[in-house]
Amino acid sequence: MGLFDKIKHAFVKDKEEEKQTEETNQESVEEKISEPAENPSEETTEQDRKVEEHVTEDLPVDESDERIEETEEIEEETAETQKKYEKGLEKTRKTFKDRMNELFANFRTVDEDFFEEVEDTLIGADVGFDTSMRIADELRQEVKIKNAKKPAAVQNTIIEKLVDLYEEEGEQEVNDLNEQPNGLSVFLFVGVNGTGKTTSIGKLAHQYKQEGKKVLLAAADTFRAGAIDQLVQWGERADVEVVRGNTGSDPASVVFDAMTKAREEQADVLLIDTAGRLQNKVNLMNELDKIKRVIKREDPTAPHEVLLVVDATTGQNAMNQAKQFKETTDVTGLVLTKLDGTAKGGIVLAIRNELHLPVKLVGLGEGIDDLEVFDPNDFVVGLFKGLLQEE
Numbered sequence: 001m002g003l004f005d006k007i008k009h010a011f012v013k014d015k016e017e018e019k020q021t022e023e024t025n026q027e028s029v030e031e032k033i034s035e036p037a038e039n040p041s042e043e044t045t046e047q048d049r050k051v052e053e054h055v056t057e058d059l060p061v062d063e064s065d066e067r068i069e070e071t072e073e074i075e076e077e078t079a080e081t082q083k084k085y086e087k088g089l090e091k092t093r094k095t096f097k098d099r100m101n102e103l104f105a106n107f108r109t110v111d112e113d114f115f116e117e118v119e120d121t122l123i124g125a126d127v128g129f130d131t132s133m134r135i136a137d138e139l140r141q142e143v144k145i146k147n148a149k150k151p152a153a154v155q156n157t158i159i160e161k162l163v164d165l166y167e168e169e170g171e172q173e174v175n176d177l178n179e180q181p182n183g184l185s186v187f188l189f190v191g192v193n194g195t196g197k198t199t200s201i202g203k204l205a206h207q208y209k210q211e212g213k214k215v216l217l218a219a220a221d222t223f224r225a226g227a228i229d230q231l232v233q234w235g236e237r238a239d240v241e242v243v244r245g246n247t248g249s250d251p252a253s254v255v256f257d258a259m260t261k262a263r264e265e266q267a268d269v270l271l272i273d274t275a276g277r278l279q280n281k282v283n284l285m286n287e288l289d290k291i292k293r294v295i296k297r298e299d300p301t302a303p304h305e306v307l308l309v310v311d312a313t314t315g316q317n318a319m320n321q322a323k324q325f326k327e328t329t330d331v332t333g334l335v336l337t338k339l340d341g342t343a344k345g346g347i348v349l350a351i352r353n354e355l356h357l358p359v360k361l362v363g364l365g366e367g368i369d370d371l372e373v374f375d376p377n378d379f380v381v382g383l384f385k386g387l388l389q390e391e
């Protein structure tokens, strides 16, 4: 099933559930009105439950039961993650919906002015300039072919085009983190101050710790005392050790200490926090190169990820930062933070389509559990599900 079909499926399911809830409410109102003296159905249910309990007591617990439980647990987790995405993307979805409503309220016919407005609407939703132009062009053709005139049909086609493009871009994309199953995984975090680097490292450390891994953090942002303290605090919250130097010390020497400690203690994961002063690109480039050299001396295969942290709330600015960092160092993936606090979630589409950088992690809140491995399907369902119209 294609991605758009999945969204359609989710949309139809929601509609059915809505209908069912309405019917159930109606039934219970009717039941209450005709209130029976006794309620035989309740008795039967109670009896059934007792029989069921008795039967299950006698049954040996076999592997298939365990497997069913496991599957149920996975399904529950998947549903929970999907909910997090839907909640996190609420603002983006609402803004997008409002813009769409406005667009369709202002146009009664699908003419050239309409298509230009579609372009503006998409650009305004931070989908990216190139992407917006491409969607509008494809829409022009599609509307001609389908002879679509009804706003609902046109709106669904816009969503379909966005989803198709998104799916196409994601075909070769690896969203999983490059974890080393039999050795140390070294992830370097880069990005400008305030984007959520330290917070994301803390959240990820917590996740790995929960999985039973030995995790180390390195405070290689030695320029601000506050940055070191903040990472130490996250280390305490996640219950993992932090390797640190004094303020102003050489970041590469902190990384050297951390690599040595990780090897001695056979750690599974080392997460390195760096300073991100974009105002001086050459310095930053030299510093990151030096850090990488130190890492490579200890392990030629590392770093296994260079993750650029960008703040989704800054929209187009996040895109520009990503562009500049891509020129400065070999970024392997993005961590997109604060998706929950923004109406600019469309920036994911722009970054992927225009910079071809995979999004690896997304921040969906300030809590320690609010970091998710990026799931393109959950993301796109969360973004567009509520926007489909009944044709």
Ligand SMILES: Nc1nc2c(ncn2[C@@H]2O[C@H](COP(=O)(O)OP(=O)(O)OP(=O)(O)O)[C@@H](O)[C@H]2O)c(=O)[nH]1
Pocket (backbone or CB within 6 Å): 191, 192, 193, 194, 195, 196, 197, 198, 199, 200, 221, 226, 227, 230, 337, 338, 339, 340, 341, 362, 363, 364, 365, 366, 370
């Ligand atoms: N709502 C929300 N807030 C976040 C998220 N990630 C980080 N934050 C908040 O963003 C602010 C900045 O995060 P930091 O982790 O300090 O950012 P940093 O990039 O390490 O910044 P420096 O320490 O200045 O280098 C903090 O108040 C975090 O709580 C997220 O996914 N959602």
